[in-house]
Amino acid sequence: MSKARVVFVVLIFAVSVSSSLRAHHSFAAEFDANQPVTLKGTVVKMDWVNPHTWIHLDVKNPDGSVTRWMIEGGTPNTLVRRGFTKKSLEAGTEITIQGYRAKNGANRANGADMILPDGKRLFLGSSGTGAPSDGPDAGQK
Amino acid sequence: MRSRALGLVAITLTSTLGLAGTVGLAQSQPAAAARPTTAAKGKVPRTPWGDPDLQGVWDYRTITPLERNRELGTREFYTEEEKKTLEARAGRRMDGPPEEIRPGLNHAQYWTDPGRFVSDGYRTSLIIDPPDGRIPALTAEGRARQGRAPNRNNAVNASWLDRGDQERCITYGLPSASLPTLYNNNIQIVQAPGTAVIVHEMIHEARVIPLDGRPRLNDNVRAWIGDTRGHWEGDTLVVETTNFNGKHNYRGSTSGLHLTERYTRIDDGRLELRLTVSDPTVWEKPWTVLLPMRPTEGQLLLEYACHEDNRSMFNLLEVARDAEKAGKAPTSGGPVDDRQER
Numbered sequence: 001m002s003k004a005r006v007v008f009v010v011l012i013f014a015v016s017v018s019s020s021l022r023a024h025h026s027f028a029a030e031f032d033a034n035q036p037v038t039l040k041g042t043v044v045k046m047d048w049v050n051p052h053t054w055i056h057l058d059v060k061n062p063d064g065s066v067t068r069w070m071i072e073g074g075t076p077n078t079l080v081r082r083g084f085t086k087k088s089l090e091a092g093t094e095i096t097i098q099g100y101r102a103k104n105g106a107n108r109a110n111g112a113d114m115i116l117p118d119g120k121r122l123f124l125g126s127s128g129t130g131a132p133s134d135g136p137d138a139g140q141k
Numbered sequence: 142m143r144s145r146a147l148g149l150v151a152i153t154l155t156s157t158l159g160l161a162g163t164v165g166l167a168q169s170q171p172a173a174a175a176r177p178t179t180a181a182k183g184k185v186p187r188t189p190w191g192d193p194d195l196q197g198v199w200d201y202r203t204i205t206p207l208e209r210n211r212e213l214g215t216r217e218f219y220t221e222e223e224k225k226t227l228e229a230r231a232g233r234r235m236d237g238p239p240e241e242i243r244p245g246l247n248h249a250q251y252w253t254d255p256g257r258f259v260s261d262g263y264r265t266s267l268i269i270d271p272p273d274g275r276i277p278a279l280t281a282e283g284r285a286r287q288g289r290a291p292n293r294n295n296a297v298n299a300s301w302l303d304r305g306d307q308e309r310c311i312t313y314g315l316p317s318a319s320l321p322t323l324y325n326n327n328i329q330i331v332q333a334p335g336t337a338v339i340v341h342e343m344i345h346e347a348r349v350i351p352l353d354g355r356p357r358l359n360d361n362v363r364a365w366i367g368d369t370r371g372h373w374e375g376d377t378l379v380v381e382t383t384n385f386n387g388k389h390n391y392r393g394s395t396s397g398l399h400l401t402e403r404y405t406r407i408d409d410g411r412l413e414l415r416l417t418v419s420d421p422t423v424w425e426k427p428w429t430v431l432l433p434m435r436p437t438e439g440q441l442l443l444e445y446a447c448h449e450d451n452r453s454m455f456n457l458l459e460v461a462r463d464a465e466k467a468g469k470a471p472t473s474g475g476p477v478d479d480r481q482e483r
Contacts, residue, residue: 077254
């Protein structure tokens with residue numbers, strides 16, 4: 001590998017790290033990266049509030065009882081700009097959330113991914129769904 | 142023109158969720174092979190009272206980091222190949238599932254809006270001075286102040302006061318609100334005779350800037366976002382901000398922080414900010430950022446009323462108290478401020 005190539009690989013990694021660590025709120029103060037959860041349930045409602053949205057989800061337990069979870073989502077401004085509106089997630093929709101549980105074991109989680117009833121993942125716009133997978137086109141800055 | 146990528150995301154959503162009326166925020170087409178421009182080209186639009194017209198909503202999203210990677214030394218621009226690779230990666234991170242979740246990252250990346258494009262075409266850092274593209278060395282006091290910033294790993298979260306003003310939704314602070322971050326990377330400029338207003342979408346702060354030559358406030362009057370005065374130098378709006386209260390602690394900044402913003406309309410599609418940051422108590426010399434912006438083409442600034450329902454504050458304090466009851470070590474606050482500001 002040439003020196004220039006090594007520098008570039010380092011560069012790519014550095015940009016990746018710097019952009020991934022920015023957050024308005026601390027993940028570590030609230031959520032546990034060592035407690036991943038997968039929650040399959042029914043949407044009760046979605047709170048469109050600043051600074052972050054919250055999805056209320058009823059999850060059926062093996063014994064038939066129901067536990068209500070709260071899932072933290074993105075900020076309303078960004079969701080709207082990405083095409084996700086108040087009509088996008090109706091009460092009664094069956095979804096699966098993959099995320100990380102609250103550190104204190106509360107029934108709260110930080111949402112990482114949302115899977116819709118048809119198996120599609122929300123905002124998954126890469127290969128096969130029409131969004132570009134090989135970079136922006138010439139019309140973009 | 143809306144970006145193809147966002148348009149396709151909207152189409153994807155429409156097909157999967159039955160959405161209507163999507164409002165993807167446009168990122169505009171670049172000037173061909175954009176390279177830094179230092180002087181206005183063509184005729185700058187004027188307000189009815191004759192000032193250069195800088196009004197509009199301006200988008201400053203970019204993947205270019207504030208500080209240049211040290212490996213690049215004094216190299217100001219990426220190659221075409223590097224630029225394409227970085228932008229392709231940014232597009233995948235925005236549109237696809239998260240590649241990795243780890244502490245400090247609290248959103249899937251497609252729920253964020255940091256942009257997809259290298260700044261100014263090919264820039265390797267937003268900092269253009271010093272020539273290494275990095276914030277100058279800290280003074281001893283600067284190092285000490287950075288160590289006292291809230292939200293550090295050793296924060297015990299005894300109260301909300303252990304968290305930073307951004308996390309508490311008090312203010313995004315300066316110069317933070319003028320630099321790209323995870324989302325809400327927009328400002329609106331509104332002008333009237335003798336006054337300009339800059340509205341920052343991040344924690345929706347409005348800075349009212351007198352342009353009439355009035356003296357600045359007495360040194361005893363201090364504010365979270367300081368006291369601002371402006372004037373015109375040719376077609377450039379020069380904005381000076383002092384009188385900070387020193388509570389924001391941007392990378393150690395003090396009440397002696399002095400910001401000089403220079404806004405110039407370069408052509409129809411571009412507003413250029415040159416921001417010089419000075420705080421001799423903290424940095425050995427001033428540093429300057431170049432941040433080109435594009436119009437959002439009809440998109441409004443959206444209110445970001447951060448304090449509306451800031452449940453994270455309640456939740457993290459609950460986590461800390463529960464940890465105490467369980468006899469566990471104090472809760473780690475986790476890094477936030479310095480990293481989010483890049």
